[in-house]
Amino acid sequence: MITAKEILKEAVEKLKAKNxxxxQLDxxxxxxxxxxxxRVKLHIYPEMEISREICHRYWEAVEKRLKHMPVxxxxxRQEFMGLDFWVEEGVLIPRGDTEILVEKVIELYRKHYSPDSVKVLDIGVxxxxxxxxxxxxxxxxxVTAVDISPKALKVALKNAKTHQVEDKITFAEGSLFTPLVERNKKEGFDFIVSNPPYIPKQIIANLSKEVKDYEPSLALDGGEDGLDFYRKIVEEAPxxxxxxxxxxxxxxxxxxxDLSKIMEKKDFRHIEIIKDLAGLDRVIIGKRDY
Known part of the structure; x- marks a missing residue:
């Protein structure tokens, strides 16, 4: 049998060769x-023996990574807000940057609403x-969670069940606000949140293979300037x-x-841009005051 240390050494060499x-981490x-x-156990017990079955499955997985499939x-699996999420091809992988959005909504809730109930609309779940x-x-x-992708909705429901919040979320298939219009559900939401596609079309070809070859283009392509979906959502959100x-x-x-100007034209107020740890724009908020 091969040891963990030995199989890792061989895998790392293969991964390095493919840049x-x-x-090592992967x-x-x-x-x-x-x-x-x-992971700590690999360092404590580097001589642990790896069974033939695990070995076979491991090399199958490494082969996928060699083709630049995201880990x-x-x-x-992907961790987000300290929670484990199931992810699979066809559904965007959650990023740590998106935690800034969630944390901001929680902050606004505690400041303006707690302990009252709130209704949230998540566009592009x-x-x-x-x-x-x-x-x-x-x-x-x-929460009302909308997505145009049936696969995304299936994965989101699976994650809701895992974390025992499926009774608090209503899932709806369709583009942007369309499912709400069809159901005549124009009830007021306290929050409309979205992480829409925002990458300019011409930039997508320059993204890493992990992103452009595997993650859904539907969740990436924001049109010529990356702002197409923001314009549509800002227009209808009120x-x-x-x-x-x-x-x-x-x-x-x-x-x-640019998005601040779009929101101001639609009479959103108290607009604030929140930066990420690198000091870059990451989240924007605006309040409907009319």
Missing amino acids: IDTP AEVVLCNLLGIE QYIIN GSGAISVSLAAFIQDCR MFLRKEGWLVFEIGHDQGE
Whole structure:
């Protein structure tokens, strides 16, 4: 039998040869997922023996990584807000940057609404990272989660069930506000949140293979300037927001100023751009005051 140390050494060499950015980390994460252990155990017990079955499955997984498939799709897991989310091909992988959006909504809730109940509309639910996290961390919260992708809705429901918040979330298939119009559900929401596609079309070809070859283009392509979906949402949002309700977006690193102007034209007030740890635009909020 081969040891963990030996199989990792071989895997790391293969990954380095393919210019994978984080070969050691990726090799360890994939092996730990198959073994059902924490990474620290690999360092404590480097001589642990790897069974033939695990070995076979491991090399199958490494082959996928050598083709630049994201590790998250290989192991079907991604952590977000301290919660484990199931992810699979066809659904956008949750990013740590999106936690800034969730944290801002929780902050606004505590400041303006707590302990009252709130209604949230999540446009483009994806894996359910935003919806499930808000439902998990805000006790009295009802979320309507919309996505045009049936696969995304299926994954989001799976994650809602995992974290026992499926009773707090209503899932609806369709584009932007369409499912609400069809159901005649123009009830006021306290928050409309969205992490829409915001990458300019011409930039997508320059993205890493992990992103452009595997993640859904539907969740990436924001049109010529990356702002197409923001314009549509800002235009219609006032019909669905309660007075003094909040519109909260994740945005691209240089889109804050342009989106501020779009929101101001639609009479949103108290507009604020929140930066990420690198000092780049990441989230924008605006309040409906009319």
